[in-house]
Amino acid sequence: MGSQTPVSYSVVLESRPSAAEEVCRRILRELEDRGYSSDDIFAVHLALEEAFINAVKHGNKGDMGKIVNLEYTISADKVEIRVVDQGQGFDLTQVPDPRCDGNLFKPSGRGVLLIQAYMDEVDYNETGNAVRMVRYKRRPV
Template sequence: MSRASTQAPDSDRLAVCNDGPSIDAAEAAVILAAERHGYTKASLFAVRLAVHEALMNGFKHGHRGLPASLPVTLSYKVKDRTIECTIEDQGPGFTPQDVPDPTLEENIERGSGRGLLLIRAYMSRVEHNTKGNRVTMVYEKPD
């Protein structure tokens, strides 16, 4: 992590390591900034879950076979009406369309594969870069 979460500015770019405290601190940075901008508990829940799932996808899937020490980058911008988060890993990327739908009956008991579903459910917009190693997601404050 590049700085303590207590300083949490409205925008930042953080190198997140694959360990609990580093991931917690990165999520807290976004959430502390969002709290300052008056986002509700439900909004904070949504954004934290989406950021967590995107970071974990980067570590578990994006960095599969790569050194565990590689960080994932989280860039965020918190404004009064929107929260934009970009998570980029250093892996070869993936094709989002290839991820099986975990809500189908044949997949419902699979142990993994729900992160992207939750990100899409809770964020207003989700875009992947062509390579598939970067996801940009935007949360819009409900009216």
């Protein structure tokens, strides 16, 4: 029996790759407590890692003086996460498809694709420096 009360949290994180470790652990624990499946937890974990790394590397361009804002709400049936960096943003339509033959052997550029594949709703703000992503709890098969 997991908790049914929605939980919301907002945190300002340093712009370095390992800075989201603790909040990520907390999110995964909340999901587990609410009976989310291992597939849901894997999906949210992956999307969160990819979104945070994108914010640090591509958004804030490795500038440790910048910050990343992370907000989440977890309820009984969905988890919503928002990651905001202090960069110039990007145009989603200009992101090359890593599955195309010319890009298949490139060692990077798969984060956005994975976020879209594992989350049910993904949208960016107009500037492109904030991503909001939602995953709905799957019913057990």
